Amino acid sequence: MSSNIFILLRQELLLSLLIFILLFIKIGKERSNESILNLINGLLFVNLAAGLFGMTEGGIFNGMFTTNAFIVLEKNILNLAMLLISMQSYAWLKNHKQLAEFYLLLFTSLLGMFFMISSGNLLMFYLGLEMSTIPLAAAANFDLAKRKSSEAAMKLILSSAFSSGILLMGISFLYGTTGTLSFDVLTAHISNNPMQLFAFILLVSGFAFKISAVPFHLWTADVYEGAPVAVTAFLSVVSKAAVLFTFTTILYKVFTPIASVWYGVLVVLSIATILIGNLFALRQDNFKRFLAFSSIAQVGFILIGISGSSQAGSASLVYFVLIYVFSNLAAFGVVSVVSALAGKENISDFKGFYKTNPFLSWVLTIALFSLAGVPPTAGFFGKLFLMMAGAAKDNYGLIIFASLNMVVSFFYYLKVVKAIFMDENEAPIQKLNVPGITKLAMYICMAGIIITGLASLVYDYIYSLSIGI
Amino acid sequence: MNLSLLILLPLLTALLILLSKQLAQIRVIGLVGSLAQLGAASWLLKLYMDQRAAGNTATYLFETNTTWFKALNINYHIGIDGIALAMILLTSLIVVAGILVSWTMEKLSKEYFFLLVLLSMGAYGFFISLDLFTLFxxxxxxxxxKFLLIGIWGSGKKExxxxxxxxMLMAGSAxxxxxxxxxxYNTNTFDMVEIGKMGISLGVQKFFFPFLFLGFGIFAALFPFHTWVPDGHASAPTAASMFLAGISMKLGGYGCLRMAALMPDAAHSYSWIIILLATIAIIYGAFATMMQTDLKYINAYSSISHCGFVILGIGMLNKTSINGAVIQMVSHGLMTALFFAAIGMIYSRTHTRMVAQLGGLLKVMPFISTVFVIAGLCSLGLPGFSGFVAEMTVFMGSWQNPDGVYRAATVISAASIVVTAVYILRATGKTIMGPISDEHALLSDATWNEKLAAGLLIIGILIIGLAPFLINQLIMPSTDFLMINIDKAITLK
Known part of the structure; x- marks a missing residue:
């Protein structure tokens, strides 16, 4: 039993170890930021690599914590994203005073997400969710000199608290009607009972807040804009992915008896999310706000995939998130470098960018194409498979709507590409000296964008692990 | 021969271009790569004809079927019939000509050649696909x-x-x-061959055929979704115009044809709409061309009219008309590429494309003027050139349809040739005859690369024009196969 804990909790324990190492670094002797950063990136790499070994299935703490190959894969994706974000914030963190604290916060949040994904009980789930949210609010405040950064932190913590409250209310109603919080037992007690439906709606609203689905998206743009780029990247990729994974697990595992109800809810949510995300993304000039709205639209597409509720549904979700990690982080990486070295964050600043920074331009362009879903990038396959999973329900109206919206999203992504390649600019951003490790992260993203799509192995592997209703 | 070679060759060329440093290197790699494509395509033609001569009657030759996404039943299934092969030959010819006319491109030349080659890779892949997912x-x-080529290297309001x-093209693909x-979701497969065998139920066909046909129709400049054509072609750099009109619009035509064969019942019941739209495109394109003063716009609008014949041929759904549609695709591809090449040559020397500002070019650039005239004559369908063969076949095919409305459409479409003659003769006459302005008096004639490019395309035009039985030999057996399904659908009615 005791050895079992070490195996099943391997990833969580390793991450906790990392947190302790960071604490010791902080209280130990003075070191240069560069050496700490290199150490952390090394450790994160080890952390990612360790997750790839042997996957056992099982549960501990009376089923509070469960794990299997699929969950380990999801955690590995989050680990990968964490590593990439860390590598890409090198230029920003190099001169930051509170470096160790920054990582402490992000790691704690990641640890919370791991517990949330693995939860087999709504209580555990809530614990993990809170553990992942609160450190993030502090991290959003990490551009210490900027007022906007503290504004973002305030908005994030308030809206999170609000959504957690709603979530908790839903959970307590569920407990009141069923007398249990364990996933395995809950399923048998779920029915079309109005109280339970109400609890379900509260639960979904809480989730929708976290993944910023419309109409619960209002905090997103301001927080994304104010927070430091690294935190924005973490919020939009890691945090969203973790909640989506959990959301799908809960829908597919617990709420199976009312699948037809949540199918309708998901369809409505996804239509609203895609439409609003797209319409607002059209008019943004701040790059982070732009990516915020585009990521809202992406979530809408993900919801279509989830609504398919088949094995292909959950497979296409994880597959898309993996692709989204590569493409969104590549885009954020470029924005992060430009913001740290040139202090510019507007799309109009990127005019004429290709003349001075061809490498970064291509990285950004390919990333945007992948987000738009243009072949041969992986985004094409990701989006198509999501829609294919959704179309399995013969819901062609939704598919027509979504594919026409892909054209709209195509327009705003192309607008950025146009600024980079075609627009004239008297004073373009000067030639930037990209740190080697950030370049490496970008190469990894590029390789990911190409390989994840064309090599069918990745999808087949994810599909073999995933489960439907 | 493994057809994947047709994708790998451009891919390899593109990668080598990325790795090379100097302009001279890039050009040579581009040219060698495109010549290799042409070589491969010709070799493929020889192998194909040999197989057919040896009595191989399979619908598709050189088939390979590899599983791609196993869980979703997506396969990388490739193979060609005569129609696809004709398109592949057309593509390879235009790629060589396109690389040759871009010889002097100096602005960001590496990216330029890279994108051209990438574009050709997409076209080859499209024509050899037998799996709808791969096709898509x-x-x-x-x-x-295309977006980058026009936006970066174009002229006028290029962005x-x-x-x-x-x-618009993305909307088409949506x-x-x-x-x-x-x-x-109604057949559980993307495989065109299998779907062709099992057939699709009538309701599904009727609901989804319009999506597919309109989608591909946007690529083929189907009225009223033709509006990207004039601006796109006029703003694009020369080689990109050639690729766009010569190859890219053919993706649409080819797609429409395949869809009509895949869903013959729907194609038959909607054929009157298809024919109506095609006739409008033909007439509208021709009259709109009359009003144009810019050479590139003239050719772009006439492309709408000419591509209308392709759609008309497909809409008539009989053997001759479909044959005509295929020949028209090849012929229009060659002719319009030649036209754009000639316009590009004139523009690079005179720096204007306005008909009013040009004149007497025959005196200083006899070669280019001759090319221009040949392209024009082919466009208006003079016997001896490919345009005549193609349009004649389409008309003969569509006349076979005894229905009065269809006959009327045929007559109206045929009448458009007169309009074509007016604008072509007017444009050529004003451009190359008459007095020459002083600033143009010292211009030079075509260079070796331009001569070679034009020569290649002219050879293609003449082969079809003078020996139409050659191309017929290539595509007829394949249209016969297509007709089996279509005839079945029509006789059922």
């Missing part, structure tokens, strides 16, 4: 290079044109995607 994949691969083109989903 390559259809979209070819969109982005707008590039954006318009990219968005419609195609919806149609594909419909087919997939």
């Amino acid at each position: 994949f390559f259809l979209e691969v070819a969109v982005i290079p 707008n044109s590039a954006m318009k083109l990219a968005l 419609l195609v995607f919806v149609g594909l989903m419909g087919i997939y």
Whole structure:
């Protein structure tokens, strides 16, 4: 039993170890930021690599914590994203005073997400969710000199608290009607009972807040804009992915008896999310706000995939998130470098960018194409498979709507590409000296964008692990 | 021969171009790469004809079927019939000519040649695909290079044109995607051969055929979705115009043809709409061309009219008309590429494309003027050139349809040739005859690379024009196969 804990909790324990190492670094002797950063990136790499070994299935703490190959894969994706974000914030963190604290916060949040994904009980789930949210609010405040950064932190913590409250209310109603919080037992007690439906709606609203689905998206743009780029990247990729994974697990595992109800809810949510995300993304000039709205639209597409509720549904979700990690982080990486070295964050600043920074331009362009879903990038396959999973329900109206919206999203992504390649600019951003490790992260993203799509192995592997209703 | 070679060759060329440093190197790699494509395509033609002569009657030759996404039943299934082979030959010819006329391109030359080659890869992949997913994949691969080529190297309001083109083509592929989903969830496969065998139920056909046909129709400048054509072609750099009109619009025509064969019942019941739209495109394109003063716009609008014949041929759904549509695709591809090449040559020397500002060019550039005239004569369908063969076949085919409305459409479409003659003769006359202005008096004639490019395309035009039985030999057996399904559908009615 005791050895079992070490195996099943391997990833969580390793991450906790990392947190302790960071604490010791902080209280130990003075070191240069560069050496700490290199150490952390090394450790994160080890952390990612360790997750790839042997996957056992099982549960501990009376089923509070469960794990299997699929969950380990999801955690590995989050680990990968964490590593990439860390590598890409090198230029920003190099001169930051509170470096160790920054990582402490992000790691704690990641640890919370791991517990949330693995939860087999709504209580555990809530614990993990809170553990992942609160450190993030502090991290959003990490551009210490900027007022906007503290504004973002305030908005994030308030809206999170609000959504957690709603979530908790839903959970307590569920407990009141069923007398249990364990996933395995809950399923048998779920029915079309109005109280339970109400609890379900509260639960979904809480989730929708976290993944910023419309109409619960209002905090997103301001927080994304104010927070430091690294935190924005973490919020939009890691945090969203973790909640989506959990959301799908809960829908597919617990709420199976009312699948037809949540199918309708998901369809409505996804239509609203895609439409609003797209319409607002059209008019943004701040790059982070732009990516915020585009990521809202992406979530809408993900919801279509989830609504398919088949094995292909959950497979296409994880597959898309993996692709989204590569493409969104590549885009954020470029924005992060430009913001740290040139202090510019507007799309109009990127005019004429290709003349001075061809490498970064291509990285950004390919990333945007992948987000738009243009072949041969992986985004094409990701989006198509999501829609294919959704179309399995013969819901062609939704598919027509979504594919026409892909054209709209195509327009705003192309607008950025146009600024980079075609627009004239008297004073373009000067030639930037990209740190080697950030370049490496970008190469990894590029390789990911190409390989994840064309090599069918990745999808087949994810599909073999995933489960439907 | 493994057909994947046709994708790998451009891919390899593109990678080598990325790795090379100097302009001279890039050009040579581009040319060698495109010549290798032409060589491969010709070799493929020889192998294909040998197989057919040896009595191989399979619908598709050189088939390979590899599993791609196993869980979703997506296969990388490739193979060709005569129609696809004709398109592949057309593509390879235009690629060589396109690389040759871009010889002097100096602005960001590496990116330019890279994107040209990438575009050709998309086209080859599209023509060899027998799996609808793969087909769709390559259809979209070819969109982005077009956007960048027009937006970066174009002229005039290039950003707008590039954006318009990219968005309209993406909307086209979105419609195609919806149609594909419909087919997939009713047959559980993307494989065109299998779907052709098992057939699709009538209701599904009727609902999804419009999506597919309109989607591909946007690529083929189907009225009223033709508006990307004039701006896109006029703003694009010369080689990109050639690729766009010569190859890219053919993706649409080819797609429409395949869809009509895949869903013959729907194609038959909607044929009157298809024919109506095609006739409007033919007439509208011709009259709109009359009003144009810019040489590139003239050719772009006439392309709408000419591509209307392709759609008309497909809409008539009989053997001769479909044959005509295929020949018209090849012929129009060659002719319009030649036209754009000639316009590009004139523009690079005179720096204007306005008919009013040009004149007497025959005196200083006899070669280019001759090319220009040949392209014009082919466009208006003079016997001896490919345009005559193609349009004649389409008309003969469509006349076979005894219905009065269809006859009327045929007559109206045929009448458009007179309009074509008016604008072509007017434009050529004003441009190359008459007095020459002083500033143009010292200009030089075509260089070796331009001569070679034009020569290649002219040879293609003349082969079809003078020996039409050659291309017929290639495509007839394959149209016979297509007709089996279509005839079945029509006789059922």
